[in-house]
Amino acid sequence: MKNVIYSFLVLIGIFIHANTYAQKSHYLNFKTVEEMYAYFSYASGKLIISGHRGTIENQMPENSIASMKEVLKHTEAIFEVDPRLTKDGIAVMVHDETLDRTTTGRGKVKDFTWKELKKLSLKDHQGNPTGYKINTLEEMIKWAKGKTILNLDKKDLPLELTAEIIRKHNAYAWVWVTVHNVEQAKFFLDKNPKQYMSMHIRTKKDLEAFQNSGLPFDRMIVYIGPEIKDSNQEMYRFFKDKGVLCMISTAPTYDKLPSAEARAKQYRAVFADGARVLESDLPIEVSKSIKTP
Template structure:
């Protein structure tokens, strides 16, 4: 069933300086940029923005926030840097400390992404606050591990978040944080199977969910668990699905997220960034990528060529 669809150089220099001077305690109301913001003030607006139409506004999702030299993964300063360039979805990972503080971290251990060692879950947050994050080249930065609350506060009126809840973290704790920060209008919870999606929907029927879907049967399993189409975004994996699958999911009003991390990003790096526009032209709506700036430039050209706009993009 189809859902109803409801002077440049100086400016760039100022933005660059603002990002380079970000304090580790960045808060929700600081460092707002006038351009590229996704302005969503209600859950209904999120539903509408994430509903498929032929004039849908294709977007980049920055995997782990879009790390780059000088900008670590899952860092607020990295989110700011990524959001300077384009309207963007930020994907990040959530883990829990020994004293039940939710923080942004992909790995179980601190070794790869910080100047610390050991398992994050075995340390209290007071210990994590002393650490510094490493950029993708292993260089220690001045940036610290952010809390989920800090991230959610910063994102309001700027971006959409897709929240990857790592193993051992209760969905209920993440949902409580989303509600506490009134972040429902710009938060999507990532799930990997129908049971996880059902658990999130039961806890928070109003929240948007990213669910894995590569066949009609995947949608049937979600429907059998009473999850309505208009609460779902379809993650179709890290390789393209057939045009028929895109058409099927679009027919249910769902946007499709294609993960380009890995092979597809490598293809674009070798063959040229028009690879990204080809993926959009063949049916993908959101590209989850490790090359957000390159993919973003390609999608911006695509949007201009097809005269695609959105009332929610400032």
């Protein structure tokens, strides 16, 4: 009887711990593709934070499950991530063509097998080795279900392989693809018309090409550039009428400002200017900046 009571108390403890952790994390859990569409429509009124390669904050290694877990302790977020192919055809989460900057290895990702890459450690933004290992794309997709959105940027994975991995996991409610032109958008929508995209439309020429394509506006956000500028207003007006969210990426611009105060001011200005999605290397900072004017 004592053993039964002890086992029961252990189970209660595990439940309480798991529930407490869930409450501390900020998850996006979409049961259907349509539910996800609605969340990322202009009508929802949401301000969306996108972690560029996860985050580089708090000594986290970019492009890793560990970095995304860290962000979700602080805020809801989606994540732009970058898969590459190993020598033996495994999609792994390394941004650069080479291993040198972000791992303890040296050389090109494509020259190593997955078995070899598993032995390496990831580095933080200062170049210090961490206790974290390279993730595969499939590991990341399985982890992300019920927690967040993954937005897969285009590196050296063939479009066909990217589409097949998403299909294999039936991950259309939580895995997006970044597309840089109409041809890439057509490819993914031909594979599955429910596929959600992060579409690059930065110029009038880009916009005209998309309009002439006949592709739908209701399954994408639009990346329009890295900074506030007058010409963005035309984009904001056009896409607002279509119900589409526009994204600014501050990773190459305002993230580089020398003080947290200066960065916070610009993050708030990006949203005030009309963007509904802000992509940053510092998503935890972004979340704090919009909570504390």
